[in-house]
Amino acid sequence: MKRYVIITGTVTYAIRGRDILRKEGFRATVERNTVGIARYGCGYGIVLNGNIEKAVEILNESGIKILEVSPVN
Amino acid sequence: MIYLDNAATSGKKPKVVIDAVLNGLKYYSANPGRSGYKTSIDTSMAVYRVREKLYEFFGAKGPENVCFTANCTHSINFVLNGVLNNGDHVIVSSLEHNAVMRPLHFLRDKKGITFDVAEVDFLSPEKTLENFKKLIKPNTKLIFTTHGSNVTGTIIPIEKIGNLCKEKGILFGVDAAQTAGVLNINMKKMNIDYLCVAAHKGLYAPMGAGVLIANKPIENITVLGGTGSNSNQMQQPDFFPERIESGTQNVPTVLGIGAGVDFVKNMGVDNIYKKELNHTQYVYEKLKKIGCKLYTPFPKKDLYLPVLSFNFRDKNSLEIGEYLGKKGIAVRSGLHCAPFAHSTIGTIEVGTVRISPGIFNGISDLDSIINILKKYK
Numbered sequence: 115m116k117r118y119v120i121i122t123g124t125v126t127y128a129i130r131g132r133d134i135l136r137k138e139g140f141r142a143t144v145e146r147n148t149v150g151i152a153r154y155g156c157g158y159g160i161v162l163n164g165n166i167e168k169a170v171e172i173l174n175e176s177g178i179k180i181l182e183v184s185p186v187n
Numbered sequence: 188m189i190y191l192d193n194a195a196t197s198g199k200k201p202k203v204v205i206d207a208v209l210n211g212l213k214y215y216s217a218n219p220g221r222s223g224y225k226t227s228i229d230t231s232m233a234v235y236r237v238r239e240k241l242y243e244f245f246g247a248k249g250p251e252n253v254c255f256t257a258n259c260t261h262s263i264n265f266v267l268n269g270v271l272n273n274g275d276h277v278i279v280s281s282l283e284h285n286a287v288m289r290p291l292h293f294l295r296d297k298k299g300i301t302f303d304v305a306e307v308d309f310l311s312p313e314k315t316l317e318n319f320k321k322l323i324k325p326n327t328k329l330i331f332t333t334h335g336s337n338v339t340g341t342i343i344p345i346e347k348i349g350n351l352c353k354e355k356g357i358l359f360g361v362d363a364a365q366t367a368g369v370l371n372i373n374m375k376k377m378n379i380d381y382l383c384v385a386a387h388k389g390l391y392a393p394m395g396a397g398v399l400i401a402n403k404p405i406e407n408i409t410v411l412g413g414t415g416s417n418s419n420q421m422q423q424p425d426f427f428p429e430r431i432e433s434g435t436q437n438v439p440t441v442l443g444i445g446a447g448v449d450f451v452k453n454m455g456v457d458n459i460y461k462k463e464l465n466h467t468q469y470v471y472e473k474l475k476k477i478g479c480k481l482y483t484p485f486p487k488k489d490l491y492l493p494v495l496s497f498n499f500r501d502k503n504s505l506e507i508g509e510y511l512g513k514k515g516i517a518v519r520s521g522l523h524c525a526p527f528a529h530s531t532i533g534t535i536e537v538g539t540v541r542i543s544p545g546i547f548n549g550i551s552d553l554d555s556i557i558n559i560l561k562k563y564k
Binding site: 123124125126127129130144145146148151152153154155156157158177179 | 219220221222223228231232235238249250251414415416417418419420424426428429
């Protein structure tokens with residue numbers, strides 16, 4: 115299954131988002147962001163596999179600001 | 188030492204708080220929100236869990252709205268400097284601490300704001316509310332008030348004032364230095380936009396523990412710097428907590444705040460208030476019997492905190508404070524960094540001696556102070 119990182123920037127939003135997704139049954143972890151440093155600077159993201167569209171929808175509904183969604187190798 | 192100075196800081200910290208702080212030093216000594224290795228991530232998680240506890244405990248908008256500061260004074264400064272601009276009008280109570288009055292005088296002199304003072308009625312919350320209401324002007328941007336006086340213990344009716352602010356579209360900030368952990372506070376229910384907390388008092392955390400919960404934006408910021416996020420930009424992030432939290436956080440203290448919240452929840456806010464107020468009522472009557480001058484009515488439930496000011500035999504309050512200190516009783520005397528409140532009760536020239544019983548005090552502690560005062564020559 116393809117893995118994605120949802121870049122949130124701040125670690126606080128990443129942890130909150132991860133907790134929300136886990137409650138919805140996603141396997142998600144918080145990791146330091148390794149992509150887009152020129153665009154977003156240092157920061158964090160939520161790494162997960164599963165239905166990425168659904169995950170993004172859930173986070174948007176919860177007010178988690180998403181900077182970018184990228185596939186992870 | 189009999190400690191009766193809990194309005195300054197809770198003198199005895201619960202074991203769970205001490206253990207949490209030590210665990211912070213032992214196991215979470217990595218910078219949170221700055222790196223991706225395990226200890227840094229674990230520390231970020233531990234700090235976030237404390238944000239969650241405070242969010243739930245105070246009914247905040249979200250965990251991210253909980254910001255850690257150095258103390259309640261810093262939190263108040265973030266609010267007053269952060270939302271007030273030239274031409275804005277503020278209303279405060281007649282019992283404010285210098286943490287509020289000094290920034291307001293500075294902002295009046297340097298930034299062109301204006302403020303008015305609403306008189307607090309010592310017996311009628313309704314009259315206090317009316318006194319706030321009649322000072323509202325078209326340019327009133329903020330009502331900022333202490334929740335409870337650190338001099339007289341008088342409780343300000345913040346829920347009523349919060350409703351008034353909501354009705355009038357005015358921002359509402361509360362200095363909860365004396366009340367967080369002693370009285371129930373729910374930001375949503377009380378329409379509080381900014382809550383400033385001294386976590387080292389009623390939440391039993393180490394000194395140097397402050398919290399600002401900001402449910403509304405803070406435009407002007409006075410401390411800017413590294414936040415671990417948006418680091419390619421020269422502008423401070425516009426989201427909380429990074430809007431406020433520049434630089435490395437005091438992680439052991441933050442973990443102590445979390446343990447303090449757990450302690451208070453286990454004890455029960457109502458139980459803490461009941462016990463501490465009972466002791467205050469007890470000592471009020473005893474002080475009255477030995478001829479002490481008291482400045483407030485009998486401290487009734489819901490109107491007063493466990494904080495009491497008195498003077499004895501027309502002596503300077505500092506003399507009495509020194510005498511009690513030498514006899515092993517810890518109280519605070521003088522102006523309590525609140526000359527404004529002392530002007531209100533007419534004690535600006537002499538100050539008062541303040542007793543503030545805590546959860547760990549017993550009746551015998553209060554009998555001791557009475558017996559020692561009786562022997563004063």
